Amino acid sequence: MNLIEAQRLEVTLGSHKVLSHVDFHVAPGEIVTIVGPNGSGKSTLLRTLLGALRPDAGKVTRKPGLRLGYVPQKLMMDPTLPMNVMRFLSLPKRVPAAERQAALDEAGAGTLGERPMSGLSGGQFQRVLLARALLEKPDLLLLDEPTQGLDQPGSAAFYRQVEHIREHLGCAVVMVSHELHVVMSASDRVVCLNGHVCCQGHPEVVAQAAEYRALFGTGTAGALALYRHEHSHRHDAACDHDHGHAHDHGHAHTRSEAS
Numbered sequence: 001m002n003l004i005e006a007q008r009l010e011v012t013l014g015s016h017k018v019l020s021h022v023d024f025h026v027a028p029g030e031i032v033t034i035v036g037p038n039g040s041g042k043s044t045l046l047r048t049l050l051g052a053l054r055p056d057a058g059k060v061t062r063k064p065g066l067r068l069g070y071v072p073q074k075l076m077m078d079p080t081l082p083m084n085v086m087r088f089l090s091l092p093k094r095v096p097a098a099e100r101q102a103a104l105d106e107a108g109a110g111t112l113g114e115r116p117m118s119g120l121s122g123g124q125f126q127r128v129l130l131a132r133a134l135l136e137k138p139d140l141l142l143l144d145e146p147t148q149g150l151d152q153p154g155s156a157a158f159y160r161q162v163e164h165i166r167e168h169l170g171c172a173v174v175m176v177s178h179e180l181h182v183v184m185s186a187s188d189r190v191v192c193l194n195g196h197v198c199c200q201g202h203p204e205v206v207a208q209a210a211e212y213r214a215l216f217g218t219g220t221a222g223a224l225a226l227y228r229h230e231h232s233h234r235h236d237a238a239c240d241h242d243h244g245h246a247h248d249h250g251h252a253h254t255r256s257e258a259s
């Protein structure tokens, strides 16, 4: 049985139809990466899966008792608020210190407990948010652009941590990325979203390809892969909203296109 299933989702925000006819599912233990350009509805889909948004049509079915862990795209914190990592993990509900430490260890942030939240690097902050999501003991982790703002080695290290967590805890993972071509290589499936599901498939792991090495070097230990995909249709003809961001990317990726 799938952990979560969405059928024929329609979501309108304001006057803007953000999602139409979206079918989506996640099987136990699966890593699914959702790619799509800015504004394509990725966060909206995650929030609908979480239950934070109600679809106008269609439905989301969760396995009974499903436990979700969510890492939001942004978390605003008052930098003047003195709070260390361990204390942050006990808000809003109290959690035993041993559980907090175990979650930090699992997220690769075991040494950060006494550090002030305001002094963390971007990568460290993301790991603390990951630890917070793990406190829920999730069957499914939902990560909204968790590597945004991290450099390539930082992203690769984060992806490897998520892969480790999947292996160790057995949870499924849904990861959102606005990078259309570079995804976590451990993804079992990549779903390309642009208001609707354009296409989906396996990432093609091409760590040995010259173009991949030119982009990312050889120092990412295979954590990144290219997702090569072809769209069978053009969007500008079919949709009523702006897709003018060169989503027509049914072609091989080259260095100049990525930089």
Ligand SMILES: Nc1ncnc2c1ncn2[C@@H]1O[C@H](COP(=O)(O)OP(=O)(O)OP(=O)(O)O)[C@@H](O)[C@H]1O
Pocket (backbone or CB within 6 Å): 013, 014, 015, 016, 018, 036, 037, 038, 039, 040, 041, 042, 043, 044, 045, 073, 178
């Ligand atoms: N509360 C809202 N009211 C009206 N429009 C909204 C609202 N929230 C989001 N939108 C619009 O819905 C569209 C999809 O937003 P969403 O955040 O889901 O996209 P995204 O793919 O996650 O984008 P990004 O990669 O930039 O995070 C955008 O055009 C956004 O402006």
